Amino acid sequence: MLSKEKITRINELANLSKERELTEIEKKEQQSLRKEYMETFRKSFRKQLDAIEVVD
Numbered sequence: 001m002l003s004k005e006k007i008t009r010i011n012e013l014a015n016l017s018k019e020r021e022l023t024e025i026e027k028k029e030q031q032s033l034r035k036e037y038m039e040t041f042r043k044s045f046r047k048q049l050d051a052i053e054v055v056d
Contacts, residue, residue, distance in 0.1 A: 002040050006033055 013030040016022060022030065 001044070002037050006036070009033060010037060 010030070010033045013022065013026060013033070016026065017030070
């Protein structure tokens with residue numbers, strides 16, 4: 001799972017982008033954090049799907 005600090009930073013950057021244009025460094029940081037978040041989400045979701053047992 002992604003740390004609480006990283007999730008907070010993702011949200012901060014999202015809010016900043018609504019107020020003003022992000023700098024190139026902030027854009028790269030945002031992309032990196034989003035990519036890491038999505039990878040973590042996909043792994044977690046895959047585990048949930050693998051744990052599902054179909055009963056007839």
